[in-house]
Amino acid sequence: DAGITQSPRYKITETGRQVTLMCHQTWSHSYMFWYRQDLGHGLRLIYYSAAADITDKGEVPDGYVVSRSKTENFPLTLESATRSQTSVYFCASVLAGGHNEQFFGPGTRLTVL
């Protein structure tokens, strides 16, 4: 499928477990992003990547790990999930250039019990 996809769409896990959220885009966009969306906080940037093997922290990176071995994939891992990481997670991608729009995936709703 063309575009940007996320999997799974819904995930329930327990405190302390490792969870990986997947993001895949078909446009070969250089930049990719992970956001979390929480009531009262809007969207907050977790990590971003400018190209394969180049990643950097965003506003709220603690407790998360990312990798980008291929341009099209940008997985987000919660190494030891906590209840505070219950959220909706969005992946996005964009062509380089500040005037370009980011394209968002459909989101993953994660619940940590």
Added chain:
Amino acid sequence: AQSVTQLGSHVSVSEGALVLLRCNYSSSVPPYLFWYVQYPNQGLQLLLKYTTGATLVKGINGFEAEFKKSETSFHLTKPSAHMSDAAEYFCAVSERDNAGNMLTFGGGTRLMVKP
């Protein structure tokens, strides 16, 4: 650091009424400006953006926004609300020297449309 303020986390209008969603940014250098819409259980999609040129920007679904440098504002309007406009709206900015299009989002405004 850049900040974006959306006045009113919830706005309610009647069908057919004017929609006005407010957005102010903090940068002294005008950034690139975006409005995104999020329908329930979906990702964000672009409504419109301002990069340069004409300060009144038209977007999809009859929305438009006007960049006012003196007021550091980029308010979103639609002359006549439709039930299908009920959604959450996010204003976002990207600084002009930002090759990676790092976006700073406002807190969002949930628009409710009453029949």
